[in-house]
Amino acid sequence: MVQLCRPCIQQKSKRRRDPPHSRLKAIGEARHLNSHIGASREQDYQCQNCGAIWLYDSDKGSSGWLLMASAT
Numbered sequence: 330m331v332q333l334c335r336p337c338i339q340q341k342s343k344r345r346r347d348p349p350h351s352r353l354k355a356i357g358e359a360r361h362l363n364s365h366i367g368a369s370r371e372q373d374y375q376c377q378n379c380g381a382i383w384l385y386d387s388d389k390g391s392s393g394w395l396l397m398a399s400a401t
């Protein structure tokens with residue numbers, strides 16, 4: 330299993346208000362969601378260093394940056 334690169338390791342401690350690190354590239358379109366607690370936005374990112382997949386979720390109840398998968 331490939332290790333996360335250093336920026337991805339640091340991304341794990343990032344919060345909802347923090348930006349993606351410089352090697353994270355957005356994949357596809359952002360998804361705009363409406364729920365009873367308000368509108369939010371989800372966006373997938375892939376790291377150009379280590380291949381890790383991240384989900385950014387702007388929902389108030391979310392921690393923001395969720396690691397979905399690391400490279401195989």
Ligand SMILES: [Zn+2]
Pocket residue numbers: 333334335336337376377378379380381
């Ligand atoms: Zn990475």
